[in-house]
Amino acid sequence: MYAVICSGGKQYKVTEGQSIDVEKLNNAIGEKVNFDVLLVSDDKTVKTGNPVLKDVKCEAEVIAHGKDSKIVVFKYKAKKNERKKQGHRQPFTRVKILTIK
Secondary structure (H helix, E strand, O other): OEEEEEEEEEEEEEEOOOOOEEEOOOOOOOEEEEEEEEEEEOOOEEEEOOOOOOOOOOEEEEEEEEEOEEEEEEEEOOOOEEEEEEEEEOOEEEEEEEHHH
């Protein structure tokens, strides 16, 4: 059984027991989080929502918070001696999917 959930404007295909990194959530470590379920599938049937399924819930637990690896943003204008170098580390939250019901 798997489900497609929505978090932070992105969609993730998840199964029970899987851990994923989503956009930063303002929940403490160990708290439970519920996600909107867009699609759920078992061995025989597939249910889709319009846009979300009302009777299906995906419960997850917050495991950790962190930052991704650094990306370098470099902007310049040719022949003008204009250069700007920036770095960025996107914050994320790691969650473990507990149940899809």
